[in-house]
Amino acid sequence: MNRIMALAYITFLNGLRRNAVWGLCVFALVFEICGVLFMDFFGRDLGRVISDFQFTIMWVAGMLFILFYAVQAIAWDEDHRSIDSILARPISRTEYVLGSMLGLSLLLLCFEFLLACLAMAELIWIKPVIGEVYFPVFSLSHFMVTWLALQVLLLVHLAVVMLISSAIRGAFPVMLITLAYSLICSGLPVVRGSLKQGAASDVPAQGLDSILQGMGMIFPDFGVLDIKDSVLSNQSLEIIMGMPVWLPFSLMLAYLALVLFLSCLIYQRRDIL
Amino acid sequence: MIHFDQVHKTYPKQINRSPAQHALKGVSFGLSKGQTLGLIGQNGAGKSTSIRLIMGYMQPDQGRVLVMGEEQSSPRLRQHIGYLPEISSFPANLTCLELLHFAGRCCDMSKKAIVERAEILLQRLGIWDVRQRRLSEYSKGMQQRASFAAALIHDPELLILDEPMSGLDPIGRAEIIALIHDLRSQGKSILFCSHLLDDVERITDHVAILHQGNLLYDGAIADLCAASSGWSLRMHDGSELTAASQTELSGLLGTHAENIIEVRQGREDLQGAFVRLVQEGRS
Secondary structure: OHHHHHHHHHOOOHHOOHHHHHHHHHHHHHHHHHHHHHHHHOOOOHHHHHHHHHHHHHEEEEEEEEHHHHHHHHHHHOOOOHHHHOOOOOOOOHHHHHHHHHHHHHHHHHHHHHHHHHHHHHHHHHHHHHHOOOOOOHHHHHHHHHHHHHHHHHHHHHHHHHHHHHHHOOOHHHHHHHHHHHHHHHHHHHHHHHHHHOOOOOOHHHHHHHHHHHHHHHOOOOHHHHOOHHHHOOOHHHHHHOOHHHHHHHHHHHHHHHHHHHHHHHHHOOOOO | EEEEEEEEEEEEEEEEEEEEOOEEEEEEEEEOOOOOEEEEEEOOOOOHHHHHHOOOOOOOOOEEEEOOOEEEOOHHHHHEEEEOOOOOOOOOOHHHHHHEEEEEEHOOOHHHHHHHHHHHHHHHHHOOOOOOOOOOOOOOHHHHHHHHHHHOOOOOEEEEEOOOOOOHHHHHHHHHHHHHHHHHOOOOEEEEEEOOOHHHHHHEEEEEEEEEEEEEEEEEHHHHHHOOOEEEEEEEEOOOEHHHHHHHHHHHHHHHHEEEEEEEEEEOOHHHHHHHHHHHHOO
């Protein structure tokens, strides 16, 4: 654990001193502040629009961090041979994967926390300004759970980056495959939904649905943790999600653990050329 | 400390890249406790592959690599190994002290021990004054010294130095050579890999010469140079004859006995012996 923490610390510190990370952070914060401009564009449902916008900014900024920083940071180690210097210490490959993942996760969470604070402050400030009619409810606890759900999704993506990086060398292919993975995960439920609507009684279509259901084990439905609407709702999260709150979180965390386990396994078996 | 036994390693063919490459072809050599061994060879001879096998970065296809009596270098075993890679690269935004803290923490050293040892090493390597500067702001030579400090922070028993003089100026080279001599006198086992054969000759007694994945020589430098040396015969008229072998020498002594005033056994340096061995290896 000591070695994992040591590696996580230098990964975190190194990232914290990267101008690119700060640039992305400032860029996202400016966009969040721009959410205030919507006050002049939307009359109705202003609270929902701003809340959706803030969470979208957090999601996009998180994905940009993963695709353009985390992927590069891992590829850097191999391309610039930092990995030789790191693995020259008594660090196992598993510890290397977990340490890097932990360091990058901490950096991502700090970055997302800053964005969340600004988003929350903005929503709290806007609510009384625009009045009860257009922004009737704001639930702080639901906001936090929604933010946590978003972080779990981003961490799953980060774990997928670790998995792909363990098998493939080079930042660009890793970035492309991660992007493709993300698109498949968000597209698969839509395809399944349209298939169900279009041909409920069609036998071949049912076969295809089973295949898609199987694919869902590899490409999970991120929609179950997309609970942005709950921020402006009085209803309990269980009613909104249609299942106990812990269930999708547990499933997604189990998936994350499995992906990390596989990355460690692949990393242990491969030659570092 | 290190034992290579009939080690084979082939890099697989890669798409749109070079064909499969047989990097090591049944190589056997060893480094015993307290010994200093120079691993030399041309580019692509198999030196880096050998070091990567010792460090456990890759697995041999055939044969065995034993480090401190254990198969492959397991992570825990690396607690006793100090490795200086050919390319010194670390997360660029760290300072030298942070790097040493990381290296020390990985070896379960206490914070106090790390601070004390870091001060000694950085003073010795001449980078104490720039310890708070980021590694990205260091020159290549300074990065090499920082990397050396990281390799020595835990006072390892076995040192694997891959091109330690790379990027160093003449004074830096002299300082590193002096440091390596000190480490030798402390009884450390050192595997020293370099293209600079003068340095190898100054630092080590034994060499292993690799050529295209084959081991050409493994033994004492003195034996290699003595074995390769010929004889020179100085004649009355000031001319000089040379004999490469003892048979040739006997022949010359027989035919020119009355004209010879001096017979001298020449000594080849490591550079000469290396070139000759590689040329013989090619033919």
